Amino acid sequence: xxxxxxxxxxxxxxxxxxxxxxxxxxxxxxxxxxxxxxxxxxxxxxxxxxxxxxxxxxxxxxxxxxxxxxxxxxxxxxxxxxxxxxxxxxxxxxxxxxxxxxxxxxxxxxxxxxxxxxxxxxxxxxxxxxxxxxxxxxxxxxxxxxxxxxxxxxxxxxxxxxxxxxxxxxxxxxxxxxxxxxxxxxxxxxxxxxxxxxxxxxxxxxxxxxxxxxxxxxxxxxxxxxxxxxxxxxxxxxxxxxxxxxxxxxxxxxxxxxxxxxxxxxxxxxxxxxxxxxxxxxxxxxxxxxxxxxxxxxxxxxxxxxxxxxxxxxxxxxxxxxxxxxxxxxxxxxxxxxxxxxxxxxxxxxxxxxxxxxxxxxxxxxxxxxxxxxxxxxxxxxxxxxxxxxxxxxxxxxxxxxxxxxxxxxxxxxxxxxxxxxxxxxxxxxxxxxxxxxxxxxxxxxxxxxxxxxxxxxxxxxxxxxxxxxxxxxxxxxxxxxxxxxxxxxxxxxxxxxxxxxxxxxxxxxxxxxx
Amino acid sequence: xxxxxxxxxxxxxxxxxxxxxxxxxxxxxxxxxxxxxxxxxxxxxxxxxxxxxxxxxxxxxxxxxxxxxxxxxxxxxxxxxxxxxxxxxxxxxxxxxxxxxxxxxxxxxxxxxxxxxxxxxxxxxxxxxxxxxxxxxxxxxxxxxxxxxxxxxxxxxxxxxxxxxxxxxxxxxxxxxxxxxxxxxxxxxxxxxxxxxxxxxxxxxxxxxxxxxxxxxxxxxxxxxxxxxxxxxxxxxxxxxxxxxxxxxxx
Ligand code: SF4
Numbered sequence: 231x232x233x234x235x236x237x238x239x240x241x242x243x244x245x246x247x248x249x250x251x252x253x254x255x256x257x258x259x260x261x262x263x264x265x266x267x268x269x270x271x272x273x274x275x276x277x278x279x280x281x282x283x284x285x286x287x288x289x290x291x292x293x294x295x296x297x298x299x300x301x302x303x304x305x306x307x308x309x310x311x312x313x314x315x316x317x318x319x320x321x322x323x324x325x326x327x328x329x330x331x332x333x334x335x336x337x338x339x340x341x342x343x344x345x346x347x348x349x350x351x352x353x354x355x356x357x358x359x360x361x362x363x364x365x366x367x368x369x370x371x372x373x374x375x376x377x378x379x380x381x382x383x384x385x386x387x388x389x390x391x392x393x394x395x396x397x398x399x400x401x402x403x404x405x406x407x408x409x410x411x412x413x414x415x416x417x418x419x420x421x422x423x424x425x426x427x428x429x430x431x432x433x434x435x436x437x438x439x440x441x442x443x444x445x446x447x448x449x450x451x452x453x454x455x456x457x458x459x460x461x462x463x464x465x466x467x468x469x470x471x472x473x474x475x476x477x478x479x480x481x482x483x484x485x486x487x488x489x490x491x492x493x494x495x496x497x498x499x500x501x502x503x504x505x506x507x508x509x510x511x512x513x514x515x516x517x518x519x520x521x522x523x524x525x526x527x528x529x530x531x532x533x534x535x536x537x538x539x540x541x542x543x544x545x546x547x548x549x550x551x552x553x554x555x556x557x558x559x560x561x562x563x564x565x566x567x568x569x570x571x572x573x574x575x576x577x578x579x580x581x582x583x584x585x586x587x588x589x590x591x592x593x594x595x596x597x598x599x600x601x602x603x604x605x606x607x608x609x610x611x612x613x614x615x616x617x618x619x620x621x622x623x624x625x626x627x628x629x630x631x632x633x634x635x636x637x638x639x640x641x642x643x644x645x646x647x648x649x650x651x652x653x654x655x656x657x658x659x660x661x662x663x664x665x666x667x668x669x670x671x672x673x674x675x676x677x678x679x680x681x682x683x684x685x686x687x688x689x690x691x692x693x694x695x696x697x698x699x700x701x702x703x704x705x706x707x708x709x710x711x712x713x714x715x716x717x718x719x720x721x722x723x724x725x726x727x728x729x730x731x732x733x734x735x736x737x738x739x740x741x742x743x744x745x
Numbered sequence: 746x747x748x749x750x751x752x753x754x755x756x757x758x759x760x761x762x763x764x765x766x767x768x769x770x771x772x773x774x775x776x777x778x779x780x781x782x783x784x785x786x787x788x789x790x791x792x793x794x795x796x797x798x799x800x801x802x803x804x805x806x807x808x809x810x811x812x813x814x815x816x817x818x819x820x821x822x823x824x825x826x827x828x829x830x831x832x833x834x835x836x837x838x839x840x841x842x843x844x845x846x847x848x849x850x851x852x853x854x855x856x857x858x859x860x861x862x863x864x865x866x867x868x869x870x871x872x873x874x875x876x877x878x879x880x881x882x883x884x885x886x887x888x889x890x891x892x893x894x895x896x897x898x899x900x901x902x903x904x905x906x907x908x909x910x911x912x913x914x915x916x917x918x919x920x921x922x923x924x925x926x927x928x929x930x931x932x933x934x935x936x937x938x939x940x941x942x943x944x945x946x947x948x949x950x951x952x953x954x955x956x957x958x959x960x961x962x963x964x965x966x967x968x969x970x971x972x973x974x975x976x977x978x979x980x981x982x983x984x985x986x987x988x989x990x991x992x993x994x995x996x
Contacts, residue, residue, distance in 0.1 A: 239935040248939075552922045556939045592933065594926025594940075595793060596889035617795030648791050652799045655754060655786040656806055665758045685931040689938035690969030693759045700752050700761035704780045708768070 231563040233588035238557035247383055251555050254382045259549045261495035262602070268497070269487065278484045280606045283540035286477055287530060293442040293475045294521065300445025304507020306517040311469075313524050314344035320520050321346060321434065321467055322353045328465050330355075330432045336449065336456035337361035338436025339543060340469045340522050342374065342565040343578075346434070357434065358400070358426050360455045362419050369396040375559025375567060377545035378493050383558055386410040397422050423455060433463040433514070437470045438542065439485065440519075443478045446506045447519070450489055450499045457503045466505070466514035471522050473530075473539040485542060488604035492544035525578035531627035534615040538573045540605040547599035547609060553592055562589065569599035573612040580628060580635075581620050587638040590616035621645065643682075665699035672697070747777040748816035748865070751807070753824045753961075754786035760961045766988035767820050767862060770877075773988075774870055783810035788835075789827040794928045797835060801848065804835050808851035817858050818865045820984045821960050822891025825861040830894060832856050861891060862984055863900040863959060873903045878991040880910030884953035885983075886944065886967070888960040889922050901959055901983055908986060914951045918944075925966040941970045949978055959983040 231237070241247055266272050286293055298308040311317035321341075325333055333350065335341065335357050347357045347368075359368040366381040367374050370392040374380030381389065390410040397404040402422045408414060435456065439448040447468055449456050460466060476482065490499040508517050530536050548554050548568030559567035563585040564575040572593055576586040590613050593599075599609040619626065621644070623637040637645075654661050672695035679687045686692070698706075748771065752764040771778050788803030807828065811817045819825050833856050836849030866872055885905060891897040906913050924930070924940025931937075944967060948956045956971075956978050958964045968980035 235933045235935065238933060242935040242939045552924065552940050553933070553936055556936045590795075591929065594889070594922045594924060594929045594937075596922035596926070597893035598889075598920075598922070601893055614793060614795065617793075618797050619795075621795040622798065644794070645796070648794065648796045648799050651786075652788075652791060652796075652802060655788075656802045658782060658785055661754075661785055668758065682931055685934035686969070688934060689973065690930075690941070690966060691972040692969065693965045696759065696761045698761065700757040700764035701780070701782060703761055703765055704768075704782075708778075708780070 231583070231585040233584045234557070234561055234563075234592045235588065237561035237563065237585075238553075238592070241558035241561055242556050244558075246385070247558055248556060250383055250385050251558055254379065255549045255555050258495060259546075259602075262492060262546060262549065265491040265495040265497065269491070275484055275488050276604055276606050279488055279542070279604055280540060282476060282481050282484060283542075283605055284537075286475060287473065287536060287539055290472065290475070290527075290530065293477055294472055296442040297440055297445060297475055298521075300441075300443065301507060301517075301519050302445075304445045305509075306445065306507040306519055309518060309520045311520050311522050311524070317344050317469060317520055317522050317524070318346055318349035321469060322349055322355070324465070324467050324518055325350065325355050325432055326353065328432050330465075332356040332358065332430065333432045333434050333467075334358050334360050334426050334430040334459050334463065335364075335433065336435045336451070336459040337364050337380075338434065338469055339377065339565050340436050340471050341434060343471075344469070344522065344524060346469065358430075360423050360426065360459055361451075362416070362453055362455070365419055365423070366392060369393065369400060373560055374565060376548060377543050377566065377568070377570070379545075383560070386412065386415065389415055393418050393422075401425055423458075427455075427458040427462050430459075430463050432465045432467070433459040435459055435466065435468045437468055437474060438489065439482060440470055440475045441477075441479050441482065442475050444506055446479065446504050448482065449501075449503045450486075451501045451503070452494060452496070452499060454501050457501050460503050460505055461513045463514055465516040465518070467518045467520065469520045469522055471524070472526050473541075489542055489544055492542075492546040492602070492604040525580075527630065528627045529574075529577040531632075532577065535573065535577050535612055537607050538570065538577060538612060540607055541570050541574065542605060543570075544604055546602040546604065547607075550598040550602050551593075552596065552598070553594065557592070562592065569593060569609045570607070573607075573609055573616060576616050576620075580626075581616065581638055587620050587640075590614075590620060662699070662701060666702070668695055669698055669702075671695075746775065746816070746870075747779060747814075748818050749779045749781055749811050749814040751784055751787075751811065751817050751819040751824065751859070752780070753819060753821045755961050755965070756820060757785075759965065760982065763820050763961055763982040763984050766982070766984040767818065770875060770984060770988040771818070773990075774866075774872065774875060776870070779814070781810045781814075787824045787827045789824060789831075790927055792827065792831060792835065797838065800835060801839055801844075804832055804852055805848055808832070808848075808855045811855055811858070812851070815858060816860060816865065816869065817855070818860050818862055820862045820982065821962070822861050822888050822895055822897060823960050823962065825859050825864075826890040826894030828859045829856045861895055861897060861959070863891075863897055863904055864895065866904060866987075867900045874907035875904065875987050876909075877907075877911075877987045877989050878909040879986045879989045881955050882912045882914055882951075882953045883955045883957050883986065884914045884916040884948055884951045885919070886916055886923060886948065886956060886958045886963070887919055888958055888963045891959055892920060897959075904987060905957065905983070908989075909991065911986070914953050916951060917947045923963050923967055925963045927962070930966055937966070938970065941966055945970055945974070945976060945978070949976055954978065955986070956980045957983050957986060 363381040376382040393404040437447045490496045554568040562571045572589045595610045620638045756763045788800035791800040832852035836852030840849040923944045924937040964980045
């Protein structure tokens with residue numbers, strides 16, 4: 231996977247992709263804003279969601295043990311997976327034990343994160359995605375590019391073509407003469423999927439929430455396909471990240487309001503399915519919960535970065551992010567794209583790879599993501615924190631062990647430039663001399679800069695250089711007041727004068743050098 | 746009233762006209778302006794790129810330069826946000842890492858005394874009509890740090906609307922980032938330029954003659970694209986519009 235800037239460059243040049251993304255994100259962001267504005271207590275709900283998540287994360291060990299107890303008491307079996315490999319091994323083993331060779335899946339980011347479909351395929355088990363957008367991605371041999379709408383990068387015509395070309399080789403073929411009307415497309419998917427639901431004996435799911443006190447698993451969805459997966463098969467295997475736990479059933483009240491409005495701009499999501507262990511004669515007769523860590527406890531150990539674990543995967547931050555809108559989800563090199571991906575992936579996977587070291591820079595820090603986040607994750611704060619980790623290194627927790635990482639490679643020139651700039655800026659005499667030199671050289675101003683500066687001049691003109699810097703104008707025009715001329719400034723001298731009498735002090739100080 | 750001007754490194758070296766405009770404007774409104782020359786850069790480029798340690802000496806320098814001034818005014822929302830939001834954070838982290846509590850104290854003391862220009866005009870001086878005259882159609886781009894970091898709200902637009910001869914037209918998608926983002930502009934040039942181009946397109950569609958902003962770094966990016974494309978629009982800092990009067994030569 232190339233670093234973000236290169237991957238994004240391709241997307242920026244793809245007119246169709248940009249139009250698809252622009253249309254989809256703008257539509258949903260406007261709707262979301264309206265849905266959120268309907269609630270007078272939105273800010274309180276946001277604060278409550280943040281508080282519940284923080285309190286749960288603080289005592290995560292306790293709540294997970296409580297969850298295990300509740301799930302077990304309700305007839306489920308809990309498995310603990312430290313990483314992707316272990317989780318895949320557990321799930322593959324569970325499917326094998328049923329003797330089945332295929333499973334239906336309801337959208338689960340956790341299983342995408344660990345590459346479960348590929349692991350199952352390697353074990354000779356076919357996994358069928360049943361979420362409409364996931365189905366499009368799977369049929370198109372594509373990768374998801376959005377948390378909630380994994381096929382957001384596709385338009386209707388492209389989807390029609392995929393259905394027509396691929397459905398037949400996976401199961402029931404697309405109806406003849408399929409058009410690109412949303413209704414027709416949905417009907418084609420329904421027929422194709424119904425056949426799978428009715429045949430499948432094993433289902434794999436994720437969950438939006440797990441309730442510690444009752445052992446209840448919760449899925450919010452819009453299509454009802456998830457409910458088919460969760461109720462029809464004999465065996466249900468749910469793979470869920472450990473951060474999804476909430477302490478009590480009552481806590482769901484908050485998220486039942488904030489999640490649908492933030493994600494699909496609905497007041498209430500059409501389907502909320504809850505399942506607690508197993509019940510005789512109703513639903514799956516075997517239920518397995520695979521609790522996935524895969525970098526989460528390491529993330530939890532970071533005081534600034536841990537807030538990323540509050541995320542309820544609503545995708546509101548993607549839909550308002552101007553960088554996501556232009557770069558597309560694939561550029562983020564992970565199942566978690568957009569602003570949340572930019573802070574989550576480098577924490578779950580570490581900042582060792584090129585793509586992970588570049589993700590914290592995939593943002594202008596404009597703050598739109600923070601503003602919409604229903605659990606108030608300060609994404610810009612975490613981005614800057616992770617940038618620091620990339621260029622300065624420092625202490626991190628990896629596989630439970632506190633280690634000190636070195637700065638990522640490839641920042642030597644930048645670091646030298648930052649140091650040089652800092653030196654110049656911390657010495658006003660040198661700064662002033664530099665500014666004067668610049669002013670004198672203004673006629674030599676090149677149209678194209680060499681080195682990293684090219685990134686600016688390739689698409690933008692440089693500013694016109696002024697004849698004199700501000701501080702020279704000040705010295706000339708208002709020199710009698712407030713200017714220090716060529717001295718190094720108060721800070722260097724450790725001046726301790728009368729704080730209340732700024733003006734006098736300024737005058738005394740300034741005239742000292744001049745009169 | 747007396748206030749210190751924090752002109753910012755970008756304005757000092759590249760856009761002195763903005764600093765001059767602030768001085769003229771504030772003096773016209775009866776403020777005595779002081780320019781502590783010990784100031785340089787707030788350290789935002791270093792801090793935002795991940796070089797927090799490199800930013801620390803600049804935090805120290807800025808805090809010392811403005812020590813004792815009850816009002817520090819700056820014509821940049823992003824530098825004001827840096828000082829207000831991040832200085833205390835940098836100070837706390839330095840203290841936690843054992844580099845003394847003095848930076849934390851200096852940063853915490855400076856933060857509440859810093860005002861972005863429009864905040865100072867509206868909240869401290871209590872004016873919206875600053876007696877300016879600017880007979881052009883203007884559209885306003887609220888830079889992200891002013892908009893979301895400081896919560897400037899409609900202060901800049903209220904100030905502009907009160908300018909004589911000025912016709913203010915709303916910028917569609919105004920709240921969307923222009924794509925500058927400090928080092929983002931060179932680290933992710935393709936996305937940055939695409940965002941800038943979209944902003945220019947919406948600004949041009951308003952039919953305005955002037956694209957106004959309150960942050961010269963964003964304006965440098967937008968103006969750079971405008972001039973590269975030869976677009977019939979010019980970028981201008983808010984302070985220059987507010988400083989313009991009927992008597993002086995029009996901008
Ligand atoms: S970070 Fe916040 S806005 Fe983004 S997906 Fe997670 S909860 Fe939603």
